[in-house]
Amino acid sequence: MSAPTPIPTPDAPLPRPTGPVTLQQVAERAGVSSATASRALHGSSGTRIVGEELRRRVLDAARELRYVSNAPAQALARSTTSVVGVVVHDVADPYFAAIAAGAMGVAREHGLLVMLAATFRDPELELDYLARLRAQRARAVVLAGSGFADREFTRRLAAEVDAYRADGGHVVAVGEHGIASDTVRPANRSGAALAVRHLHDLGHRDFGIVSGPRALTTVRDRLDGARRQLRSLGVPLPPAQVIDGGFTREQARVAARTLLTRAPDLTAIVVLNDVMAAGVLAALRDDLGLRVPDQVSVVGFDDLPFAADLNPPLTTVRLPLADIGARAMDMILTGPTIEPRTLDLDTELILRNSTMPPR
Amino acid sequence: MSAPTPIPTPDAPLPRPTGPVTLQQVAERAGVSSATASRALHGSSGTRIVGEELRRRVLDAARELRYVSNAPAQALARSTTSVVGVVVHDVADPYFAAIAAGAMGVAREHGLLVMLAATFRDPELELDYLARLRAQRARAVVLAGSGFADREFTRRLAAEVDAYRADGGHVVAVGEHGIASDTVRPANRSGAALAVRHLHDLGHRDFGIVSGPRALTTVRDRLDGARRQLRSLGVPLPPAQVIDGGFTREQARVAARTLLTRAPDLTAIVVLNDVMAAGVLAALRDDLGLRVPDQVSVVGFDDLPFAADLNPPLTTVRLPLADIGARAMDMILTGPTIEPRTLDLDTELILRNSTMPPR
DNA sequence: CTGTTAGCGCGTTCAT
């Protein structure tokens, strides 16, 4: 600043090797103060308090310079950002892809940028990302992955969430996470019950369940829903007929083989998600030579886009995935309320061709 | 600051209503200057120049206060961030979900946060997001959506990319975008040729193609690859036998019906992606009552996870989707080079059960 | 309506 600035050519062409264009440069080019430039570009608070003429000059200068504001600087000054975080287990999983898509749709309607974090089911990573999102001053975060049924982890999660809240952050959870927060709650229990009831109505009395890691609250809820319904129907469910399918197609395929080996008389299988159902169908059809639904009926969960294309088309419990994401984002936008809100999203049984009465 | 501060209790407990904890507060609690606190927490440049004792005190204070640095402030001071952008057409599309997952995997290995933007195939939105990512000072962005074959758009894209580069940004493209940049190039042309050759080897001579919006370079390349191969094989392809399937399952289903109406003698169909192939299979099987592969052979493209579960299992051209994303992110990490680099990723024909010799 | 002046929280010289 003390060095004599080179004589500025009036109406100098675009500055060159200066790195990112700053508001200051836009202001100079427009011949106004940076404050005015700022106001012209962002309308400050309330009314548009910049004169028509100056306003135009600023806008022109900004366009000519291809100016975009420095978001970090803006965030620092305003102490707020327009980014939200969405944390999922795995984007490649259609279940999360659908939720994320729903969330991103409304995010963009409101000019929000989303940071997507995938934990690959590692609780440690979830905590980690939450902290980083807090560091980023993300306005809010959607915890879209399943919760973990683990005391110690839940305690740490709550602590991190509290810290985030103390900083003005807002978190909305999808499903049970053991923390008090706005939450969008898919009807996992009643959905599973729906599946069981359908099969029971068809006449099935010998059930198998392909489950997932018990540590996930989603699994726990669905399993619990199925169990309760079975019990209230007076149908026994031997422990050997509940098997962990690992929440992946391949593991579920193996699990299904094991299940059928242990209980060859099974006539109905409830699979706790569609991804695994694909594996189960493959096992039944290609590994075991069992016809579905003639010999074994199968019901899935989620109604992922490919469910209708499976062989046979899968009867499954539909979850409004995109809605879950969208509603979660809505809750973010309507800001944190005094009391945590809960939105229950219902399931629907989609009848296709993987179920029929037992022989 | 002029008001007499309340007598501070020595070793005061955690400060309460102060909003986010600042480095300054950590420093005070540790009894050091903010400079030292900063160095202790980030090892500054070069050697770790903080004394063991002070270092410990700072780290303890930070932990007790649950301090996380203010990323925007850090970004402003360092004028660099650890966020990268990934722009796709639609996360719910398994093709993009897979690419994004691949990219996110390596991003996290390197401590990068990713901002995911979905354009829903709106070129305008692509430009928009690019500018916003530039504003965010994202280190780099992966343009993962297909390019658009449109002169005017390409010009504007190039301008935006140039501006981003001038700001120190780095862009890597997946596929052809008409801009000079590092690019990961899936073998769309030769992949489509592979599909055609396979069908031709089987004895097919009457082809149909379910294509997509011509404006997408991905479509253009795949279509071109198929056409060339057909031509070099001396097999005619009447214009009526190339139909736009809109890149969605439902539109493709409709398109397939139309196609078969126009050309009932078709024995082989090349579908330019697996999502559409699912629709084509449904049309053939459920709407038209045609058996695949007995009456009509079908080859898809991408080898999405569900391809093996379709009815019948889909023979398709595999693209290493996760790799595409991962390698793109790698290119970001190895920084921009003098000359733009190009990485060609090859396809592979995956034989399943949707093809056989014509009757 | 517009310009001036202070920070926002952090990294980074430059002294010490």
Place this chain on the structure above:
DNA sequence: ATGAACGCGCTAACAG
């Protein structure tokens, strides 16, 4: 090895 002081780019008071 540590601290003081300045600046990153922008918004928000506060004057005119």
